[in-house]
Amino acid sequence: MAVTAVATKKLFINGTWTDGAGDQRLQVLNPATEEVIAEVPQATPADVEAAVSAARRAFDEGPWPSMSPAERGKILAAFADELSRRRAELVELNITEAGSTRMLAEFLQVGTPIDHFHDLVHRVLPQFPFEQPTPPIYGNGIGQGIVVREPYGVAALITAFNFPFLLNLAKVGPALAAGCTVVLKCSPYTPLEALVLGEIAETVGLPPGVLNIVTGDVDAGETLTRHPGVDIVSFTGSDTVGRKVYAQGAESIKKVVLELGGKSANILLDDTDLDRAMESVLGGFITHAGQGCALQTRILVHESLHDELVARVTGTLGFITVGDPSDPATMMGPLIREVQRQRVESLINAALDEGAQLAYGGKRPAHLERGFFIEPTLFTGVDNKMRIAQEEVFGPVAVVIPFRDDDEAVRIANDSRYGLAGGVWSKDPLRAAAVARRLRTGMVVINGGGGGLNPAAPFGGYKHSGIGREFGEFGLSEYLQHKALQWPVG
Numbered sequence: 001m002a003v004t005a006v007a008t009k010k011l012f013i014n015g016t017w018t019d020g021a022g023d024q025r026l027q028v029l030n031p032a033t034e035e036v037i038a039e040v041p042q043a044t045p046a047d048v049e050a051a052v053s054a055a056r057r058a059f060d061e062g063p064w065p066s067m068s069p070a071e072r073g074k075i076l077a078a079f080a081d082e083l084s085r086r087r088a089e090l091v092e093l094n095i096t097e098a099g100s101t102r103m104l105a106e107f108l109q110v111g112t113p114i115d116h117f118h119d120l121v122h123r124v125l126p127q128f129p130f131e132q133p134t135p136p137i138y139g140n141g142i143g144q145g146i147v148v149r150e151p152y153g154v155a156a157l158i159t160a161f162n163f164p165f166l167l168n169l170a171k172v173g174p175a176l177a178a179g180c181t182v183v184l185k186c187s188p189y190t191p192l193e194a195l196v197l198g199e200i201a202e203t204v205g206l207p208p209g210v211l212n213i214v215t216g217d218v219d220a221g222e223t224l225t226r227h228p229g230v231d232i233v234s235f236t237g238s239d240t241v242g243r244k245v246y247a248q249g250a251e252s253i254k255k256v257v258l259e260l261g262g263k264s265a266n267i268l269l270d271d272t273d274l275d276r277a278m279e280s281v282l283g284g285f286i287t288h289a290g291q292g293c294a295l296q297t298r299i300l301v302h303e304s305l306h307d308e309l310v311a312r313v314t315g316t317l318g319f320i321t322v323g324d325p326s327d328p329a330t331m332m333g334p335l336i337r338e339v340q341r342q343r344v345e346s347l348i349n350a351a352l353d354e355g356a357q358l359a360y361g362g363k364r365p366a367h368l369e370r371g372f373f374i375e376p377t378l379f380t381g382v383d384n385k386m387r388i389a390q391e392e393v394f395g396p397v398a399v400v401i402p403f404r405d406d407d408e409a410v411r412i413a414n415d416s417r418y419g420l421a422g423g424v425w426s427k428d429p430l431r432a433a434a435v436a437r438r439l440r441t442g443m444v445v446i447n448g449g450g451g452g453l454n455p456a457a458p459f460g461g462y463k464h465s466g467i468g469r470e471f472g473e474f475g476l477s478e479y480l481q482h483k484a485l486q487w488p489v490g
């Protein structure tokens with residue numbers, strides 16, 4: 001299948017499209033058909049060097065960082081409009097390269113990040129306190145002053161494959177709004193949605209070097225995060241790679257923002273209305289075939305509801321249509337690559353070896369010969385110490401773990417190296433909130449609230465799920481330095 005949405009499948013460096021210094025290409029696959037849909041250059045360290053130099057020049061000598069937020073806002077408003085204009089193409093691209101179902105692509109993958117970009121430009125940026133007076137201070141040195149927030153510098157943005165467009169925009173938007181210049185290195189699996197941003201940068205007249213896009217993998221990412229010309233790194237990906245990125249950035253004392261994995265718990269207290277909770281329980285592990293960092297793949301259920309919950313979930317999974325993600329009737333698409341499917345299968349086997357009971361799924365769907373599909377899978381009889389309860393599977397696999405009381409639910413939920421998200425269900429919202437406050441995670445959904453991503457709510461994790469926040473004013477703040485200017489009073 002030809003992909004037409006992006007015309008220029010090259011590197012975007014200093015405002016021009018280039019084949020790069022090397023002759024290696026990355027093949028982009030449609031994960032539902034295994035067909036090669038495009039090829040892009042595999043960026044070499046020399047290409048990354050060129051991209052960082054361009055971003056450095058644009059920051060040190062160009063107009064972008066010293067423009068007023070309102071001036072930058074005008075260009076970014078045009079950028080936002082262009083994103084909206086190209087929304088339908090982006091949806092098709094997302095289905096084709098990320099394997100997203102049509103509904104997911106329309107909303108969470110493409111629609112939501114475009115809405116967030118508009119929100120950033122039209123709500124957050126105009127009211128953000130870039131310059132804030134400090135009150136007079138009395139003491140040894142009498143002074144008063146202002147706090148000025150300045151762009152952090154050259155930003156290296158590295159993203160994962162699962163929500164490629166959302167992740168790219170969640171970094172590129174606030175970095176540009178802050179006045180940083182950018183080198184974006186997208187996932188090698190999903191470069192096409194990133195390259196569209198280069199086309200839009202050209203269309204709206206972003207100054208050359210302000211946004212650079214390199215398509216590549218480990219070499220490019222490593223060169224970028226070690227490069228002394230980069231001031232801040234924002235990384236989304238696994239905690240395994242995040243740890244390396246943190247160390248690579250430490251060599252030149254970069255600021256490093258990390259948005260990493262999760263193993264979140266959905267807690268169903270004893271008074272949960274199961275009719276209401278079912279959508280969240282199922283969505284918590286089959287959404288995008290389980291390839292979501294904030295999915296709630298550990299289902300913690302009060303022991304009195306355990307059997308009924310398991311019966312309801314296994315009874316419903318048979319109606320989940322798995323297959324061609326471009327078909328609007330499909331409810332679950334493929335995993336991104338064969339290597340990911342094999343990892344999911346190895347964790348399913350580990351769960352069986354450790355004594356977990358397979359309540360549903362666990363195999364490749366018999367009716368699909370091509371594509372990296374796997375059945376939705378549910379385990380019961382799981383101890384929270386098992387690998388299947390501790391490791392991020394990144395496939396459509398959930399575990400059900402019963403608990404006796406609220407304290408035990410909190411203890412099991414927090415018994416994880418991750419701390420990204422979570423859910424709590426109860427007919428008593430105050431009781432649910434009390435449990436939510438005890439969870440060591442960055443985000444908790446109470447009774448299914450906030451079923452999309454709220455642009456004003458911070459997104460990010462505790463513990464091994466990361467450092468820093470994205471979205472809204474929280475995301476914008478990450479790309480700013482705080483400088484103090486002080487005068488004598490009078």
Ligand code: NAD
Nearest residue numbers: 159160161186187217218221222237238241259260261293
């Ligand atoms: P990954 O860690 O394998 O790769 C992420 C990116 O890092 C890719 O662009 C890759 O090319 C690059 N990379 C690899 N080695 C590198 C190195 N040494 N230095 C610099 N860059 C390097 O992750 P993935 O498989 O693409 O994505 C899945 C992971 O992302 C899951 O763990 C998921 O939970 C996480 N994720 C987190 C969030 C969040 O906001 N917290 C959102 C989406 C995905």
